[in-house]
Amino acid sequence: MADEGLEKLPVDDGPSGEGLPYALIGAGPAGLGAARCLSKRGIDFVGFEAHSGVGGLWDIASETSTMYESAHLISSRTTTAYDELPMGEDVADYPSHREMLDYFNEFADKFDLRRHYRFDTRVIRAVPESEAVDSNWLITSRGPDGEDVTETYAGLIIANGILSEPSIPDFEGDFSGEMMHTSVYKSPDIFKDKRVLIIGAGNSGCDIAVDAVHQAKSVDLSMRSGYWFFPKYILGKPSDTLNEGKAMPAWIKTRVDGKVIRMITGNPARLGFPEPEGRIYETHPVMNTLVLYHAGHGDIKVRGDVARFDGDEAVFKDGSRGEYDMVMLATGYKLNYPFIDVRELNWRGNHPDLYLNIFTPKHRNLFVLGMVEATGLGWQGRYNQAELVAGFIQAERENPARAEQMWQRVQGPKPDLSGGYNYRQMDRLPYYVNKDAYRAEIAAHRELFEEVPAGN
Numbered sequence: 061m062a063d064e065g066l067e068k069l070p071v072d073d074g075p076s077g078e079g080l081p082y083a084l085i086g087a088g089p090a091g092l093g094a095a096r097c098l099s100k101r102g103i104d105f106v107g108f109e110a111h112s113g114v115g116g117l118w119d120i121a122s123e124t125s126t127m128y129e130s131a132h133l134i135s136s137r138t139t140t141a142y143d144e145l146p147m148g149e150d151v152a153d154y155p156s157h158r159e160m161l162d163y164f165n166e167f168a169d170k171f172d173l174r175r176h177y178r179f180d181t182r183v184i185r186a187v188p189e190s191e192a193v194d195s196n197w198l199i200t201s202r203g204p205d206g207e208d209v210t211e212t213y214a215g216l217i218i219a220n221g222i223l224s225e226p227s228i229p230d231f232e233g234d235f236s237g238e239m240m241h242t243s244v245y246k247s248p249d250i251f252k253d254k255r256v257l258i259i260g261a262g263n264s265g266c267d268i269a270v271d272a273v274h275q276a277k278s279v280d281l282s283m284r285s286g287y288w289f290f291p292k293y294i295l296g297k298p299s300d301t302l303n304e305g306k307a308m309p310a311w312i313k314t315r316v317d318g319k320v321i322r323m324i325t326g327n328p329a330r331l332g333f334p335e336p337e338g339r340i341y342e343t344h345p346v347m348n349t350l351v352l353y354h355a356g357h358g359d360i361k362v363r364g365d366v367a368r369f370d371g372d373e374a375v376f377k378d379g380s381r382g383e384y385d386m387v388m389l390a391t392g393y394k395l396n397y398p399f400i401d402v403r404e405l406n407w408r409g410n411h412p413d414l415y416l417n418i419f420t421p422k423h424r425n426l427f428v429l430g431m432v433e434a435t436g437l438g439w440q441g442r443y444n445q446a447e448l449v450a451g452f453i454q455a456e457r458e459n460p461a462r463a464e465q466m467w468q469r470v471q472g473p474k475p476d477l478s479g480g481y482n483y484r485q486m487d488r489l490p491y492y493v494n495k496d497a498y499r500a501e502i503a504a505h506r507e508l509f510e511e512v513p514a515g516n
């Protein structure tokens with residue numbers, strides 16, 4: 061549903077995008093947070109969303125969604141919600157994707173955000189008009205009529221999600237059965253009576269292994285390294301609510317939580333899982349104890365890393381073999397910005413190298429939201445990113461001295477966002493942050509800009 065009024069964009073090639081709107085890509089949790097923050101500050105923008113509605117990957121019907129039927133929040137509702145819209149007591153502690161989609165629709169309605177968006181419209185190209193650091197942007201989008209339209213914008217905010225482009229390892233040999241990535245997995249009936257190998261035991265891999273147990277003839281789970289498995293409840297409460305708001309030093313939290321987790325789940329190695337790598341929190345926690353339960357009941361067999369495929373067999377690095385009808389790759393995602401030359405995003409290796417995971421030192425008016433992985437940052441964490449961006453854009457126009465202060469920081473050394481943890485997945489997920497350290501840095505930077513009065 062395109063907003064008719066948005067078709068007539070002001071055409072103005074003046075300096076610093078004066079009179080022009082910003083372009084915002086995405087109406088998922090990050091994009092909606094941005095839409096809210098921009099409109100709170102009266103910043104004109106046009107939102108582009110490839111799907112027909114809001115909610116991002118939480119709308120399982122969206123072509124861009126990698127959600128599956130059994131998926132629920134991994135973090136609990138209280139730690140995940142936007143501050144401006146707490147989830148009601150009637151919502152489950154770990155709501156399903158269906159409840160989440162209702163929630164995002166409610167958020168969009170409450171703040172009248174839909175009117176800013178062109179739905180069914182994909183941004184296919186974003187190019188700066190000149191070499192200037194504050195150059196306007198030429199944005200080409202393709203709407204429901206299939207026509208490409210190029211328009212000039214004051215800047216670009218990218219909130220296109222980080223879980224859409226599957227990362228598929230190169231395996232030696234050929235597998236003669238069916239192989240698929242979790243990005244296309246929807247429901248467990250595909251496992252019916254099959255011998256299934258799931259490769260990768262992150263949160264999705266474990267969820268899907270548990271789904272498969274109820275349908276498949278056999279379920280094997282291939283793991284390259286060991287993880288800590290966290291219970292979703294401790295003492296009857298969602299486990300992420302237990303020390304909410306009180307950031308403990310890394311060494312205390314590691315010790316205390318490590319003891320508690322060991323008391324509850326024991327060492328997963330006893331059930332055939334690899335020894336967890338490093339200390340607790342040094343790898344992204346897997347919020348799933350059902351996988352331990354099923355391994356304990358012999359319904360899930362843990363295997364090592366796959367060396368190669370040979371017909372219907374997987375050959376593991378320890379020399380053992382297994383026969384399978386289906387292989388499910390739970391091997392994660394890679395960052396993907398197909399509409400922009402990634403050099404504009406200060407690309408390094410496999411990711412944009414951004415200040416606070418948001419600001420590029422190359423452009424004053426190009427921002428990325430949601431390119432962040434952490435334990436428990438939730439929608440509010442994404443919203444806080446958007447508040448900082450909206451504050452900066454407003455200051456560029458109304459308080460240049462403050463904006464310049466921020467810009468100088470963006471040019472300088474990056475703050476440490478690790479919170480003192482030695483995260484082991486940094487080569488694979490270089491945008492991994494510690495939630496408390498990240499929130500604190502975002503809050504400290506937001507102090508540069510005036511608050512929006514409550515109720516706006």
Ligand SMILES: Cc1cc2nc3c(=O)[nH]c(=O)nc-3n(C[C@H](O)[C@H](O)[C@H](O)COP(=O)(O)OP(=O)(O)OC[C@H]3O[C@@H](n4cnc5c(N)ncnc54)[C@H](O)[C@@H]3O)c2cc1C
Nearest residue numbers: 086088089090110116117124133134135182183220221430
């Ligand atoms: C099973 C599962 C469980 C999860 N659980 C949690 C959890 O408990 N807590 C948590 O914090 N996170 C969780 N996540 C992570 C998830 O990434 C975030 O919840 C959230 O969806 C990220 O929001 P986003 O707006 O950045 O991206 P998305 O939700 O991916 O939204 C991006 C939007 O951008 C649109 N888009 C992309 N490219 C274009 C384009 N070129 N033009 C126009 N539109 C475009 C897409 O259509 C999409 O609507 C989970 C993910 C999965 C798969």
